Structures are given as C-alpha cells and as structure tokens.
Amino acid sequence: MSDNPLAVEVAGMALPNPIIAASGTFGFGPEYAPYVNLARLGAVAAKGVSWDPWPGNPPPRVWETAAGLLNSIGLQNPGVEVFCREDLPFLRRAQTRVIANVIGRTIDEYARVVERLEREAGIDAIEVNISCPNVKEGGISFGQDPDHAAAVTRAVRAVTRRPVIVKLSPNVSDPVAIAQAVAAAGADALSAINTVIGMAIDLKRRRPALGAVTGGLSGPAIKPIALRVVWEVAQSVHIPIIGIGGIESAEDVVEFLMAGATAVMMGTVTFRDPGRMEAVIEALPATLRALGFECVRDAIGAAQGFCEEARP
Amino acid sequence: MSDNPLAVEVAGMALPNPIIAASGTFGFGPEYAPYVNLARLGAVAAKGVSWDPWPGNPPPRVWETAAGLLNSIGLQNPGVEVFCREDLPFLRRAQTRVIANVIGRTIDEYARVVERLEREAGIDAIEVNISCPNVKEGGISFGQDPDHAAAVTRAVRAVTRRPVIVKLSPNVSDPVAIAQAVAAAGADALSAINTVIGMAIDLKRRRPALGAVTGGLSGPAIKPIALRVVWEVAQSVHIPIIGIGGIESAEDVVEFLMAGATAVMMGTVTFRDPGRMEAVIEALPATLRALGFECVRDAIGAAQGFCEEARP
Amino acid sequence: MPPARMVVCIERREVVARDHVELYFRHPALTAAVPGQFAHILTEGTLRRPLSFSRLDPASGLAAVLFRVVGRGTAWLAARREGEPLDLLGPLGRGFPPPEPDRPWCLVGGGVGIPPLFAAWARWKASLRAPITVIAGARTREAVVMVEDFRAGGAEPWVTTDDGSLGEAGTVLGPLRRWLASHPQGQVYACGPTPMLAAVAAAVQGHGPCYLGLEQRMGCGVGACLACVVPAADRATWPPWRRVCCDGPVFLAEEVRLE
C-alpha cells in the first residue's frame, strides 16, 4: 500500500485510490460495465436500497441546469432482498470495493436493511443515506435533525461490524451539528454532500420541470457548497470524510483532499463521460506532484493546516 | 400602469418593471451610472448599511466557480450616517425606485439604522438583510432562526412606515418556517435568496481561495436553489416575493414569476454585463408574449396554479 | 452489436429542412444496430443527448442521426462540420423487432419520429411478403422529413400536416384509421411525440401488434440512473415503470401507459 501514492484508508477500508462511484449514479454495477473497469475504481457505491421495493417519483426525473443537474428519482429500488439476490453477485465478482447505500422510512427500516446485508459477503462498507431530498418520509428528514441522525446511526451501528459511513445533507442550517452527532453515535466515516434541494420551471408546459416538483441539484454548480461542508466538518470531527459534489477533474479531487476529505465520490459527470473516473485516477499522480504532494495522504487537509496558522 | 405590461406592485411600491438591481452588486448607484440608465430599472437596492461603518473581510473577496461566484465582501459599508449624507442624494436624483438594504449586529442596530433612514426622503422600501453568510454576528444568524428573524422584522416594522422586505437565506433546513415567521411579524414582502454558503481552495497557495475562508455563492449555479425557495415560500405566505439568484435572461425572469415571484433582482450578471438588466427589460414583453402571457402579472404564480391542479 | 463508447467522424452533414440536420458517420460495426436503437451523444451541457438512428446501412457502412434543433444541445450538434468528431455511446436500448413477414405493415411517424422508422423500413422492407404502408405527419411541411428517402427506396408515404401545407390536412390518425379499416390485423410501428403515440395506441387497440418508440428525459442512457421511466401498464408488478433507455425505447403499446 505504501508504494501506491493513491492508496488511502477510509474507516478501515483500504482503497487503491480515492475515487468512488457515487451512489445512485452508477446503478448496481453492470449498467456501466461496458464502459468502466470497475476493478480500477477505488470503490463503487451501489444505488440506495430499502427494505421493501420503493417505486420512486413520477417522471420527468431529471432536468439540466447551469453547470448542474436536478434529479428527482426518489430512491426507486427493488428492496434489499432482490438486491442481495440479483444485484450483489455481480458487484461481488467485479473485484472492486463495494459500498452498500441504505435508506429507510423509519429507523427500524434502516436497521433491518443493514441487518439483512450483514448476512451477505462482498460488502466493504455501509453508507447510510439520511440526506436524500427526494422522498417525503425518511431520507432527508433524518439528516436535518442531529438527534434523528444520531438515532439512525446508532441503530445501524448496532447491527453491523462493517464500517458505517453516514451521508450528510447540505440542506441544513448547521451541517457540523449533524456531523458531530453522527460521529458521536458511532459513524466510522462521513460522506458529504448529497444533493441540494432545487427546482426548475418548464416554461412551455407552465409547470415544474420535474414530475416531483422539487429535486436534488448535483454537478459542478454545487462544488463550492460541498467544499464548505467538507471543510467545516473536517475541522470538527475526527473521522474520515468522503467528499462529493461536482467533482470532474484531478484538480477538483485535490481541492477536496486539501479541504479535509480522505476520498471522494464522483456522480453526475459519469453520465456525460463514463470514463471520467478512470481518467481522473490516471491523472491524479501527476496532478499531486505538480502541486508538491507525493501522495494522496499528503494532500489530505493541506489547506486546513495553512489556514489555521494564518488565523489570529 | 395598466398600459404597461411590465408594471408590477410590490408591497405598495409601484415599479415600472420587475427588474431590480440586487443589493451589494450595484454599489450606491453612481459606480454603474456610466453604463446603466438607472431610471430604466424597476428599482435599485443599495449596498447594505449598518449603524457604524463596517470594515468587511480581508481580500481576496471574490473567486469564480462553475457558473457561479463566491464572494466574501463581508458587508463593508460606511455606516448609515455617511450613506444618508453622501450616497443617498445621488440615488434620490437618479429617478429610480430606491430600496435601502439594512444590516445589523443586533436587533437594536437594525432598528436604529431604519429609524435613521426614516428621516430621509427618496427611499421607497427597506430591505432587511438577515441572510448574509459573510459576517459572524448578525446577518445570517438572524436568518436561520424563525424567532430571531421575526424579532428583527418586528423591530424594523415598528420604526418605519415604508414597505419592509425581508431577505431570506437558503442556508437553512426550512426556509418556509422563516418566511412564515417574518410574514407574521409584519414583513410586507420577502426577497429570496441571498447567497449560498460555499468555499473554494486555491490549489497553488494551498489555502482557502477567499481571505475569509468561506463566502457566498451567487450566479446561475444557484438558480435552481433560489427557484425552490421562491416556489415553496410562495405557497405558504401571502405577501409578495422578489426572486433572486442567477437570473441572466428574460426567460429566467419568467421562471421566477411562474414560480410565484412578483419581481426579481439581478446581481452577479451585472459584473460581466452591466447592460444586462436593461436588455432583459427590453426582451421581457416579447418573451412573455411568446409564452402566452399578456403581462408580467399574468405570469406570476402561473406554474403554481398548474401544479396544484395536477396534484392528487 | 454490444454498446460501446466511440468517437466517430462526421462524414456528411445535411440540412434536410429548416432546423433539421442529418449527420452521417462511417462505422461499419454500428450499422449492425437495430432500427429504433439510439446513440447517446456528447454535446455541451451536463448530459448527453439521445438520438435515434435514421440510417443503418451496412452496404455503405454509414449510420446517421436526423434531428430537429430545439435547444442548446441540438444547436451545438447542428453547428458541427464534416470531419469533426462526435463522442457517442451506442447502440443503446432495444430497437424494433423484425416485422412479421406475412402481416401488413404500417409505419407511422411524426416529425423527428420518422427517421427511426425510415431505418426500420430500409432494414426490413425486403423481408415482407405483405404490403407496407408509410404514414408521415408533422405540424407543417418542412417537418415531414425523409419523404424523398422513402420515395427513392420505392415507397410512397401518405403525408399529413396539421396546417395542411403538405399532403392531407390533419394528423396521422386519419390515414392510420383508414389503413386499420382495411388491415385490421396489420402490425403498426409508430414513433413521434407522446400525445401522437397515445392516440396511435388507442386507435390500434384491438387490432394487430403495435410497437411504439418512446421519448423520455434521460440521465445516463444505460439503465443506471432510473431517470427515463414511463409508467408500466401493469400497476401491480414491480417495478411500476419501464426505462426508456434500456427496456425501450421501443415498447409494445400494451406494456406502457402514455400520459
């Protein structure tokens, strides 16, 4: 591992590089297999799964915005049982690191899903999505309140020995309060951020562009919002952070690392360029060197250090 | 007024068109006078003023992002006394509608500033900024809590007979709660949104790009975030809303109108194109017609109507 | 052929009508795609743009897409010049099934729904022993594309325009109903705007098989994001949707609900 300048460890998970496919943008793996070498990625976060199948929201479910994308998929998924039976085997064979993303309408549903996943091999970590803005119950409502967020984390923590990553919402007054609550409740890592609530109007149809009216904004538009959450959370918790939001280049990755992230996830850009994650992995060593870093780990928090010195 | 398809009324203020220069992006008026005919604008919102002079934040104070701009000006201003003496006379002569934007570190400071402004002629409305993310005290801390927001609104309401517009922050878990609180406290109108908290890293200098570390994100990147706030607030309060965030074209304006705004403010785009506000005013009648509206007022909330029908 | 990401060179660019452009690229393997499949093309903007193949000609090795300029992505595409590269994913989705050789066959296209039907007709016309009818409609004359291509191949499309500027005034429904009256068990392949497809499906119901080429806003184009769903006809089974990008874009009319 020390020979590989890209190697990182996130909450006990050893990754060959810090680039992870973001949940919901990479299906359950096979969809992008014709275009992406999954084994080359740091890890793959699967689409979120719940206990029962969830139908998701009415279409249209996506809409382009300036440097961004609105989506209102609404966590359509076949339920954890089908996931384990039909989808996990492919990921298990893909020789990559697998992060299962978990959703629920109740704390108990989160726990039941994770308990069910515990019986399966081939999962390296659990990502708990308490931040999806596209569902009414569960999802973001757990992510906007420190106590609820902590309760979900504790419930999940109790039923798995795997690393637990809690995914934070930017749609809160104080992301640090949520981060501290889930860290105290036993999260091994945090991922930040999920999408930002937004909407668009379809002028011709005189109605909201998305079938579900509002949706989640992703893509380069939200990168500054994500960096701020990573930066502030990194200063206030002592568990690793996975940075997410608008990452498209190796420079973007280093920005997140320097802000305090240990790894990153890339989502929306894959729709346009399925090869981008691999291209970024390819470019990362030279980008790090050009900025004076020998390895990914040198860059983690590098801007944090500087700034603390500069403060009065 | 009825002959002019662009005319609107916001909280008792009659505007010849719905295009207002956004606070902080248009100085106190004279700076853009060589490039913009102020009389042609719906109104001008002046840079925020406090009681004492505020120094603002250390530079750099701006940084470009994808389809956006981060700023951390930090409400530098000469104080209300200097504003009244040196800056207001120009605006008064400019034959435009003038909105004074007010900031404070305490509720009492807000009230004192508005009280002082009450002695001056040539101000058409007061915009209360409880949403600036760039100052530690005051600003956003009032905008993130319904009780504080209401208290500021009440204090200001008590000392002015002018329309009071309260400017909302998107950096909250529930913008509607804030909107309802300030509406109940006597606000005549709302403006939404102020900037979204964000940051960027200067890779070469290995530190946050902005001197103040974090800043406020504006520009097209935040348009979907702003539309969602306008949409949700319009459904829950009965006072007019001024939409703000990334507006660059007549189509953008109509999107905000259809989402429920009565007027809009344009900010960041002016830096690139000082003539854009006038160009949008010019284009608006044809854009409205092409979309089947006879006047601005027809378009207000047009998408709200449709959607309510479509809901179960 | 299995889908792949490829960079193809624009070999020919033709403005076929106002705001309608056809781009040809030589890619012999791609011509093995099934008519009704589509290419997901990189343009400016956050997402790729789905466009059906208008031609898949193994003889010349040329494939093509024909599109109407409606927004930023298609405007960008329309501005490409011959010799420039295009980045595409394809062929994607499930195309039309080969028509049954002994059933009368009617192809019903609306506007830029006509091109994929031209590809289907060109691929399978020789395999049919029953008569083939092509109905091509649009709002106005210049939007009725590829009529000359059908003629050059020996067909005489029944043309309709909403404004009567070309062919019969009205929609494709008129000719389709007349055809159905005389070919009650015929097979119908239709492609066009969703309201047209809904009307076609309703008209064909109770007759022969009806295949529809659907549109929906897409994210990935490969089945990963679940953006491109349309409601499944059967509300009881799971999932209650079909994905246009990979379960379709061609569906049997009975499979989906068009709202």
Add this chain to the structure above:
Amino acid sequence: MPPARMVVCIERREVVARDHVELYFRHPALTAAVPGQFAHILTEGTLRRPLSFSRLDPASGLAAVLFRVVGRGTAWLAARREGEPLDLLGPLGRGFPPPEPDRPWCLVGGGVGIPPLFAAWARWKASLRAPITVIAGARTREAVVMVEDFRAGGAEPWVTTDDGSLGEAGTVLGPLRRWLASHPQGQVYACGPTPMLAAVAAAVQGHGPCYLGLEQRMGCGVGACLACVVPAADRATWPPWRRVCCDGPVFLAEEVRLE
C-alpha cells in the same frame, strides 16, 4: 476619457513570447487613457478580466493589452483572431501621474507588469529633462516582455531574470538598489507581482516618490462591489482599504500595505 463599455475589433494579434499575447485595437479615443489604467475585458466565465494597457498611441490610434496565459480567461483571449470583436469596459481606474520632469525616473517592471510601464514610458519620456532608467525583470527570459519595444524607442532596459537566462541573474532589486544609490531622490514607477512590489516599496522608502501598479481579484471593476480591496497603510481612517479598480490600480507606496 470617461470610462465606457465598448466593442473593439482586434486589429493585430501577436504572440510576443511563449504564453504571452498582445492584442491591438484601433480606438483613437481610448488612446487618451492614462498609462496604468486598465480594460475590464469580457471572456468566458462569470467575471471580466482586468488587463492594463500596454500601448496607448494617439499617433496610430492603436491601444493594446499584453497578457500572459494563466487560466481560462486569458486562454480564451489568446485564442481570439484578428478581426474578432472584444467587449471591454474602460479605461478604468487611476493611472500613473505624469512624472516630475526634473526628477530622475526609474520604471521597474516584473513580467506582465512591464507592459503598463512601457505605455507610461512611451507617453512621458519626451517630457522628462532628467535621466530615465528602465528595469525589466522576470523569472525567465521569455517572460521579460517588450524589451525590444523599449529599444526601438531608444531605451536600453536593465534586464534581470531569476534564473539568469537573460541579463543579470537575480531580481529587479539589484539594479534598483544601485540606481537608488546614485539617484536617491529619483521617482520610481513599479508594476509586477505583489511580493516584488513590496520589496520595491521597501527599497525605495526614504527616497523619492514611489508609485505602484497593484493587482487584486476583481468583481465589477468599477467600484461597486468592494471586492478588489488592499489594506490601506493608515489603519485608523475609514475605510481601512483601498479599491484597486477605482482608487488604484496605481497607488503611492505609502498609501497601501502589501502583505
């Protein structure tokens, strides 16, 4: 001339060194601008880009900007061709004051700080009765721009490069200190990276007047947004800043703190 928004045509484009481009535009009124003033130029991106005038030549009616390609905006500008339009605001800010005719004058430029000094030198060299010295430095030889222009105008700049690839090895500070030793009351005009300006200001302190052309990240360029501030030397008076775009970009060294 009062500032205005204008669209100018690129009359000449020259690559003056690797990654250094000079764009000329004919605009007789603009040539009345004061050296040290700048143009705020529309490129891609959210903001305009500030560039000082490198030439303001009433005789030919030509003004120019000379810039180094450092990012997206300057890359876009460098890719413009002759005949293309540029949208600019200008002339903006306060330029250099005319030098005192009887004081020895030293112009100290670093990298792309040299161009505005060339404009100043060309404007005022004939008005001086005292000797004029030009010091031009940069990291490496190709970044020492406009040396030939000075020579063509009859000056012989003292050249320094950090890497010794041209002229004296070292910074402009060496020649400047020697000049100050022999011209203790001379007037100094300097433009270049902030650390260089800080060193120049420190070296000149206690000698004659020293004018600095500063850089800061800008928003509006016209004084409205308060983005472009640098700390004022005097911390007591209000505001504690100077705006580079309109109070500057040229300041007396004593007015500002360079950190």
